[in-house]
Amino acid sequence: MTDQEILCVFTQILRDLLLDDSIVLSMETRRQDVPNWDSFNYINFMVAVEIKFGVKFKVADIESFENVGAIVAETKALLR
């Protein structure tokens, strides 16, 4: 899967989760850039990504992802 494809799936998950079709994610997007993407919904998002891709993030990573791009990169690494 390419970065762009993963980003596309992430965008749909977050749109579904927050019921907001106006959300557009880029590799540089940070949580605080998206309205309503609070810590509760951050965890919800991460679990949804884990289920969707069949991966499991490391505990330490979940707390330290800087932006969406970092999550994309780690997802890609775990898929390999």
Next chain:
Amino acid sequence: MSWLPAAPDFRVDLGAALESPNPTDRFERLAFLAQHRLGYLETLQLDRALCRQTLEPGFGFTEVRLAILASSTVNQLSPAIRVGGLRRRLMIDVHIGAYGQYRQDLFDPHSSLHLFAPQFVLFSMTAQDTIAGIPPTATSAEVDETIDRSIRELRSLWQKARENFNATIIQQTFLDIAEPLFGSYDRLVPGAPTQVITQLNDQLSKTAAQDSVLLLDVARASQRHGIDTWFDVGSWLHGKLEIAPEAAIFYGDMLARVVAAQRGLSKKCLVFDLDNTLWGGVIGDDGLEGVVLGQGNAAGEAHLALQRYAKQLKERGVILAVCSKNDPAIAEPAFNDHPEMLLKWSDISAFVANWNDKAENLKDIAARLNIGLDSLVFVDDNPVERARIRQSLPMVAVPELPVDVAHYVRCIADAGYFEAVAFTSEDRRRTEQYAANTERQSLFQSSGSLDDFLRNLQMSVAFGPFAGPDLVRVTQLFNKTNQFNTTTRRYSAEEVAQFAAEEQTVTLQFRLLDKYGDNGLVSAMILRPDPEQVETFEIDNWVMSCRVFGRQLEFEAMNIAVEQARRRGGKALRADYIPTPKNGVISELYSSLGFSTLNDTTPRGGGTCWFLDLTKYSTRSTHISRSGEAK
């Protein structure tokens, strides 16, 4: 959640629901979506859509306030709890206090918990604290002592919650997240963590039974789905979540079942199709000898296992019925003539075999049993019939049976349709009572008139105040009765016990007997003196089981109520009738009993207010004699 049908167009349907201009329609569409197999993300989406609704859900939805007092993080559970509620037309308002503050919240009268005034209080505790205090070297006596202390502490919390809120208490069982210490030998060491948790749960169950506390058995569920589904060490380390987010959908549904059961919303009747459901093959084509059933054949044993499970459900009070496209002359004799049939003709309380539309037949079954369509579970192997019933009768539960008959029992069991909050003698004798009803029906047919019939029944009523051993049944009656229920005020076991203990309150329970046997405890009434007019008694609620409609018990019960009120100096009775989608059958009750309406007053919850002048009431003559009277 495999018993629910898939939702292939979830995103589209959710969008359409949210765009509907009519708030009632929006709620109905969301409730319909909740009836489908929703995963983790869909459940969160549906909950978000539900929480966006600002208007009242309207007719047919019940609002419930539930507080969770937890020693771990539980916020991840609320969406699935609300969706589990919506699946049962319950609007559950979930209150979660600040992390680790549950004790303070409970004891501080100014806390947000007190303001919330929960009707249900759920205690969700981790076993971590208890096992941390027990080294593997602990003796059996030391373990017992620590466990006793933990249980005593819980008990004091239950008691406090009861005192404060009169709420129904639910206690979550302890999740066994301990790793093996000695391996299989763990079970032989009292101080081994796993063994401590097992004992803790044993002790918890005993105490809960004594204290009438309900359990939410996550320990059992985690065995069913595997502990890795329920406990995720990452979530625990990250945010002190004891229940993994992925298990929330199960947790929410299980909890909603318990709340629904307490509110009388559990299913009551299991309706079976015959061909390829209760037995393999088509009896009309294959003949009695040709159907696949019984030992010696895996499929035949699977059908037999389904019958065995049905029989067990019957023995705990679930009504069994049959709805099949079949020739009754062929299908009916199979029950007694096929040697492998475990279900006998007498186990089936309503039997319909014909070539008509099954939706119409299900309506007929519900009418014959005098229960609501929403009390039915319809089990059919044919996906076309299932889809048709879901379409035309969405209130009927239709499990999405797996393709292989081997898994039918598991599917029905997993759905948790018959969740209970009590097991009373009425439950044990239910089928017997329905059988006696058939005899009553034939007496009715052979009687010349209704009056003859009622006289020939030789009825008598035993009545008295709510009494110790019957409190469970009385509570069940108030919470399960939907039709003859004048105000649909629901009471917890605590509240019922309190009414019984109040000096000023008159409580009445009625048991109806006739020549065919004991109909059981079938009616209950609560009369309270009006605080402003001492000589007026108000009927806070009055319920009667649908089994005994049309037997004049309402008239005799009112005669008795009037006598009791007069004895205490009462000069008048006041009563509310609050309409719901289900209690239309008694809309004329109070006028038929001689009450007149009070036009200028509206009861809380809407409806009509009724008044009866006791100085003018003359005792109604009925065919029911008195067989026992309390002081």
